Amino acid sequence: MNLPIMVSIFVLTLFSFGGMIMGSCDIKLESSLIKNLLEMVLKKDSDKGCMLASGKKTPAFSAVLTHKQSASANDVIKFNKVFTNKGKGYNPSTGIFTAPVAGVYQFSSVLMSDKGQYLIASLWHNATRVSSVHIKTQAYQTGALSTVLDLQKGDQIAVKSYGSYKVYSDNLNYCSFSGFVISH
Template sequence: MLTCSKYHFEEKVLEKLIRLEHKMEIFNEKMKIWKDSISTKLSQFEDKMDSYDETTKHFKIQINNKIDIFEEQMSNMSQSLTSYSQQLKEAEQTRDNLIVQQREDFSKMMAKNDVIAFSAYRSLSQSLSTGTVVNFDKVWTNIGNGYNPNIGIFIAPRSGLYHFTSVVMSESKALYLRLFHNGAKISSSYMDGGFKTGLFDVLLSLEKRDTVSIKSTGTYTVHSSGGNYISFSGYIIK
C-alpha cells in the first residue's frame, strides 16, 4: 500500500514536472516571440529614427539652402536698390542741371533780345480804399518778370523808356484812380458811375527798380467779371 502510494506520488510529481517543463517551453517560446517582436520593433524604431535623422538633416540642408538663396536675393535686391537710387540721383542731378542751364539760356536770350513786356487783368471786382493798389492779379504776358501779380506793381528790370496803358471800369458809383511812378502822381482817370471805362496811356523814363502802379484816391470799387473788363499793360521801347 505504501509502495503503491509512493509510486503514485512520483508519477504525479513527474507529471507535474513534465507539465512544468511544457509550460516553460511555452513560456520560452513566448519569450522568444516577444523578444523577436521587441527586437523587430526596436529595429523598426531605429530605422524610423535613422529616417527621421535623415529627414531632419535633409530639411536642415533645404532650410540652409533657402536661407542662402534668400540672403543672395536680398543682397541682389539691395544692390539693385542702391543702383536704382544712384541712377535716380544722377537723373535728378541731370534734370536740375538742365533746368539751371535752361534758365541761364533763357536769361541770356532775354538779355540779348532786350525784351521787357507785360499784360495783366482782373476777372473779379476789387474794393478799394485810399492808397490801395489796383491788383491786376491775372497775367497774360510777363516777359522779363517785371510785373508782380501778387501786389499789382511793375518794377523795372532795367533802365529805359517804357509805354504803359490801362483800362479801368467803375460800378454803379464813381471811381477815381491815379497812375503812380514811384511815389509821384503821373495821370488820373475819373468815372462818375454807371459802369463807365477810364484809360491811362503814358510814356515814362524809368531807372532800374523804379515802380509803376495804379492806386485809388478814396473808397471805391473797380469793376470786373468773367469778361476781363480791366487790364494793365506795359513794355520797354528802348
C-alpha cells in the same frame, strides 16, 4: 545750306544793295539799321522772348482784373490774371511793376467803375502821381490811362485808387494794366 552761310549771304546782299534799299539815308543810318536787323535775326529766341542788343530780355507785361475789387485811398489795384510777363517785372500779388532794366517804357490801364459809382484812380511812378482818371455815370463806365516814362532799373509803376472805391470787373476782363520797354 547751313544757317551761318545763309546769314553771311544775306548780310553781303544787304551791304551790296544797301544804297538801293535805303534810298537817300546816310551811311551811318544804313549801318545802324543793318546792324539792328542782324542783331534781331541773330538774337531772337522764341522761348525766352526777344533779346535786345545788350543781351537782356525785352520787358513787357499784360494783366487783367477778373473780379470786383474794393480799394481804399492809395491802395494798389491788383490785376490778378497775367497774360504776359517777359522780364518778370509785374507782380500780381502786389499789383506793382518793377522795371528790370532802365529804359523808356509805355504803360496803359483801362478801369471800369461799378454801376453808378465814382471811380478815381491814378498811375504812379514811384511816389509821383503821373496821370489820373475820373469815372462817374449812371451805368458801368470805363476810363483809360496811358503814358510814356523814362525809368531806372528798380523804379516801380502801379495803378492806385484815389479814395474808397470799387473797381468793377469779371471774367470778361474789363480792367487791364500793361506796359513794355520802348528803348534802352
